[in-house]
Amino acid sequence: MLNLERHTKILELIGERGKVEVSELSRLFRISEVTIRNDLKDLHKRGLVRRAHGGAVRVETVSVDASLQVKALQRADEKQRIGAAAAALIKDGDSIILDSGTTTQQIARQIKGRKDLTVITNGINVAMELLGANDIRLVLLGGMVRQNSYSAVGHFTEDMLRQLSADKLFLAVDAFDLDFGLSTPNPEESKVNQAMVQIAREKILVADSSKFGKRSLSRIVPLSVIDKIITDDSLAEDIKAELRARGVELTLV
16 A cells, blocks of 8 residues: 555544554554654645644634634633642743733733733733723723624834733634644634734733634744743643653643
């Protein structure tokens, strides 16, 4: 069997089952496990599968841009814990950026009592959370408002960001893949996120474990740009190991 035929069959099996094991494929194709590992490595590099311990799994794609109301109901406990851990990194006097989203809204809920804090955000939900906090200087970015995410996007938003700077960025995403990086279904949102990355000294990913091992339409930045990751303790072991091997500071809550 030619490599192309074998690769096609492997992809069909992963599509049907969600995962395959090296030993099983070795028996099926009657070739060495070394050859199968090389096949999976090649498919992984092409973004067609994700390597896992003893085999490979299907790469999930996030194509639906869910509404803020729907997202608020998903993994609520995990987001609350992530928000608390992220808030613990914020000191009085800091300038921070909170991306739009339900995880960053949890961070906002945890920092209302901080002193001399500057918060930059494109999220209307995040801004509403912080209204009335006396010692927080709130910078709400302007632009076209996306109805399903309550976020401002577009060149006005990006231009405002280029005039600012921040100590820390807390970035929530729809998908994260070790090789593709951070991504979102909306290209306009990704451009705003990229502008945020450019003006922040420290970049922190805040995302629950369901977002890992997935890709979406528009890449924001590669993993190498991120300084820290805060997620929940249900993160897959192979992803944990790979992140730590790449020197990423990982906090599990």
